[in-house]
Amino acid sequence: MKKLALHWKIIIGMVAGVLFGLLGAELEWKTFIVDWIKPFGVIFLSSLKLIAIPLILASLIKGVSDLKDMSKLSKMGGRTVGIYLMTTVLAVVLGLLAVNLIQPGANIDPDVVAKLQVAYGGDANAKIEMASNQKTGGPLQALIDLVPQNIFNAAADNGNMLQVIFFAIFFGIGLILAPEEKVKPVKDFFDGFNEVVLKMIDLIMLYAPIGVFALLASIIVEAPSADIFQALGKYAVTLLLVLGIMTFAVYPTLVSVFTGRSYGSFFKGIAPAQLLAFSTSSSAATLPVTMERTEEHLGVDSEVASFVLPIGATVNMDGTSAYQAVAAVFIAQVFGMELTLMQQIGIIATATLASIGSAAVPSAGIVMLVIVLEQLGLGQQMAAGIALVFAVDRPLDMCRTVVNVTGDATVAMLVAKSVDKLHEPEVRNWDDHYKEE
Numbered sequence: 001m002k003k004l005a006l007h008w009k010i011i012i013g014m015v016a017g018v019l020f021g022l023l024g025a026e027l028e029w030k031t032f033i034v035d036w037i038k039p040f041g042v043i044f045l046s047s048l049k050l051i052a053i054p055l056i057l058a059s060l061i062k063g064v065s066d067l068k069d070m071s072k073l074s075k076m077g078g079r080t081v082g083i084y085l086m087t088t089v090l091a092v093v094l095g096l097l098a099v100n101l102i103q104p105g106a107n108i109d110p111d112v113v114a115k116l117q118v119a120y121g122g123d124a125n126a127k128i129e130m131a132s133n134q135k136t137g138g139p140l141q142a143l144i145d146l147v148p149q150n151i152f153n154a155a156a157d158n159g160n161m162l163q164v165i166f167f168a169i170f171f172g173i174g175l176i177l178a179p180e181e182k183v184k185p186v187k188d189f190f191d192g193f194n195e196v197v198l199k200m201i202d203l204i205m206l207y208a209p210i211g212v213f214a215l216l217a218s219i220i221v222e223a224p225s226a227d228i229f230q231a232l233g234k235y236a237v238t239l240l241l242v243l244g245i246m247t248f249a250v251y252p253t254l255v256s257v258f259t260g261r262s263y264g265s266f267f268k269g270i271a272p273a274q275l276l277a278f279s280t281s282s283s284a285a286t287l288p289v290t291m292e293r294t295e296e297h298l299g300v301d302s303e304v305a306s307f308v309l310p311i312g313a314t315v316n317m318d319g320t321s322a323y324q325a326v327a328a329v330f331i332a333q334v335f336g337m338e339l340t341l342m343q344q345i346g347i348i349a350t351a352t353l354a355s356i357g358s359a360a361v362p363s364a365g366i367v368m369l370v371i372v373l374e375q376l377g378l379g380q381q382m383a384a385g386i387a388l389v390f391a392v393d394r395p396l397d398m399c400r401t402v403v404n405v406t407g408d409a410t411v412a413m414l415v416a417k418s419v420d421k422l423h424e425p426e427v428r429n430w431d432d433h434y435k436e437e
Contacts, residue, residue: 006205007271013209014216014279021220030221038218044211047204048276048285051197053155055288056310057168058194063306064172065187072419073173073307079418080308083411084316085352090250091318091403092351095242095325096344102241104234105333113334113388158284161314168310201288208272212279219394232392239326239396243319243403247274251410259417261298269297269425270409277405281397283313286405293409300412301421308415312408319403320368323396324351328372331385335378343376350375 004012024033067073148154148163155164175183252263267274273290280286291309294300300308325347332339339347350372369386378385416422 006208007268007275009209010212010272010275010279013211013213014275017213017216018220020213021217024217024221025223033217033221037214039214041211041214041216041218044204044207045215045280045282045285047207048280048288049158049282051200051204051288052158052284053161053164054193055197055201055291056161056164057155058190058197059291059302059306060165060168060310061172061175061190062187062194063303064169065175065183065190066303067172068176070173070176073169073176076304076307076415076419079415080311080411083414084312084407087250087254087318087407087411088316088321088352089348091242091246091322091407092325092348094245094250095239095322096329096347098238098242099326099329099333100344102234102238103333104238105330108232108334108388113384161284161310165310165314197288198292201292205272205289205292208276212275215279219398223395232388235326235330235389236392236396238330239323240399242322242326243399246318246322246403247406251406254410255413259413259422261413266298266413269293270406273405273409274402277401278398281394281401283317283401283404283408286401287313290405290408294412297425298409298413299423299425300416301423304416304419304421305412308412309408312411313404316408316411317400317404318407319400321351322403323400324369324372327369327389328376328378331373331378331388332376334385334388337376337378339376346375347372 020037021033024030064073067076146162146166148160148167151164151167154160154167175187252266255261255266256263270290270293273286273293276289277283277286283290287309290313291305294309295302295305328347328351329339329344351368369389373385413422
């Protein structure tokens with residue numbers, strides 16, 4: 001009897017988690033689900049995060065050193081950054097077009113705004129304080145933060161992924177430049193280390209259906225009340241429309257036009273990573289699966305995937321960028337502020353740069369939204385505005401992460417095609433390694 005594919009198992013786990021969460025909310029089982037079900041989801045999420053830093057170190061050092069030519073690294077790096085910026089700007093522009101056409105904030109009841117500020121004002125102020133802390137440095141603080149003083153400290157925190165990426169690329173360049181016979185043992189070590197990490201991912205993914213069941217069940221019982229979702233429904237639909245266009249139109253079209261791959265094959269290959277991105281709301285936690293699917297099921301050479309995807313999980317936040325554009329204009333509409341063309345052009349620049357600095361963790365986009373709002377002169381209404389979108393941020397964050405991950409895979413395929421490193425995938429199923437004879 002043929003076994004179910006992994007993505008179908010994850011879908012079943014997701015649907016079961018949502019239904020169990022709805023049942024739990026109806027029967028007031030919140031305490032039981034939070035105490036006895038949610039921990040299994042937390043364990044699954046922690047195991048994915050556990051493997052993220054070792055995977056970046058192993059795969060990126062291996063990928064860079066395998067290039068054996070600095071010109072190849074420069075060529076690939078330039079194309080990677082260029083395409084990431086292009087898709088990010090496109091996402092912001094689509095967000096601005098949608099929010100200006102639909103105008104979701106035009107008729108929000110002031111009483112609803114006041115209630116949301118009371119309910120979520122504390123969370124909003126905490127995010128504003130986090131954003132203020134990030135701005136205390138000078139204009140080149142981002143460059144200073146890029147270079148770690150201690151790689152072990154950087155590797156101990158998933159929030160320092162850019163520093164780990166910098167070290168891995170720097171280390172890989174050192175392996176390229178050093179005499180091949182002297183560094184061969186080091187390369188062999190990282191080749192073997194990379195294989196071990198990939199096997200650990202295989203084991204973690206066997207637990208995926210249970211993990212996503214537990215995560216979604218707990219999210220449902222902890223979600224805000226239905227009347228809040230109704231009040232902010234137009235805003236949510238506007239953002240979901242933009243995210244849907246990026247995921248189901250822009251990315252597959254780019255893949256089809258530039259690589260010749262079909263719509264169906266692209267989504268069949270990346271589906272498990274998308275489902276995990278939706279369940280975990282974290283590009284970093286999903287990275288191990290994104291890399292596995294992109295290499296094994298989309299045919300991207302490991303040299304390209306190991307370079308493009310870790311960078312993308314940190315700096316390519318198309319979903320987050322679109323969200324910042326939609327949320328910023330929505331908040332301005334709620335408070336009756338007309339934005340000029342120049343202000344909206346400023347959103348494109350600010351949201352693009354802010355998304356690059358956005359950590360690949362849940363709700364990091366809220367912190368970056370503060371910077372966009374300040375650029376628009378909405379400092380006085382910031383706490384109320386953040387509280388307004390904070391109420392429905394978690395479910396929308398789940399959808400934004402799907403866009404981010406899909407964008408990473410798309411760019412990996414485009415870069416691979418441009419350097420002749422895209423081949424027919426050698427498809428394998430996680431379950432094949434462990435099924436009974």
